[in-house]
Amino acid sequence: MASNHCPVCGKKVGGLTGEALPYPRLIEEATSLGVNQDYICLNCLENAVNEYKKIHPLPEGKESSLQNIIYKGLKKIFISPSTVPAEAQELGLITGYCILGTGPLTTLVSSVTDTLGIKSNAYLDKVRLAEDEAIDMLKLNALKAGGDSIYCVHISLAEATSGHGMLMVSVYGTAVKTQSPDEDIQQAIETLKD
Ligand SMILES: [Zn+2]
Numbered sequence: 001m002a003s004n005h006c007p008v009c010g011k012k013v014g015g016l017t018g019e020a021l022p023y024p025r026l027i028e029e030a031t032s033l034g035v036n037q038d039y040i041c042l043n044c045l046e047n048a049v050n051e052y053k054k055i056h057p058l059p060e061g062k063e064s065s066l067q068n069i070i071y072k073g074l075k076k077i078f079i080s081p082s083t084v085p086a087e088a089q090e091l092g093l094i095t096g097y098c099i100l101g102t103g104p105l106t107t108l109v110s111s112v113t114d115t116l117g118i119k120s121n122a123y124l125d126k127v128r129l130a131e132d133e134a135i136d137m138l139k140l141n142a143l144k145a146g147g148d149s150i151y152c153v154h155i156s157l158a159e160a161t162s163g164h165g166m167l168m169v170s171v172y173g174t175a176v177k178t179q180s181p182d183e184d185i186q187q188a189i190e191t192l193k194d
Contacts, residue, residue, distance in 0.1 A: 007037050008044035019043065066191055070143065073188025077139045078149040084176055091145045091175040096138030098130040098169045099160055127167065131155065134169040144192050147175035148185040 004013055012018040019041035022030070026045055030036035033056075035048040084090055134155070142150050153173035160166040181189075 004039040006041040073185040084151040089177040094141040095172045096134045098133040130169045142175040145175040148181035149176045
C-alpha cells in the first residue's frame with residue numbers, strides 16, 4: 001500500500017508507523033460539516049471538527065440528532081406514583097404541564113361519561129395527548145435535574161380559565177437518581193448539560 005500523508009500536518013498516515021486514521025463516525029461528522037479531507041489524520045480531523053464547532057452554531061441536522069439522544073433517554077425514564085425507594089437519591093420536585101382548549105369542561109365531562117359507556121371520542125384523545133405532553137415535559141425536567149426516574153407522580157386536570165374551555169394538565173413528582181441509570185438516559189443527561 002502506498003503511503004499517504006496528512007494534508008494538514010504532513011505526517012504519514014495509516015499503516016503500522018503512520019498517524020492514526022479517523023474513525024468512521026468522525027469522518028461522517030466531518031463530512032457533514034464540510035471539513036473532511038482525503039488522508040487527513042485523526043488528530044488533524046478532530047481539531048478541524050472542534051474548530052468548526054467553535055465558530056459555527058449547530059447546523060439543523062446536528063441539532064435534531066441531539067434531540068434524538070434526548071428523546072431516547074426521555075422514553076426510558078421510569079415514572080411511578082409510589083414513594084421514592086430508600087436506596088435512591090432524591091433530586092427534588094419537578095413539574096410539567098400542558099394547556100389545551102377543548103371547549104367548556106362540562107362538555108369534556110359529559111364526553112367522558114360517553115366514553116365510559118363505550119365510545120371513544122376526540123376530547124378524551126386530546127386530553128390524553130395533553131397528558132403525554134405534560135409527562136414528557138416532566139421527564140425532560142427530570143433529565144435536566146440529572147435524574148433517571150420520577151417517583152411520587154401526581155397528575156391533575158383542571159379548567160385553566162373558568163368557562164372558557166382552557167384545560168390544564170399538570171403533573172409533578174420527585175426526580176430521582178437510581179444506582180444504575182440506563183445508558184441512553186445518562187447520555188441524554190450529558191447532552192442537556194452543555
Ligand atoms: Zn495530520
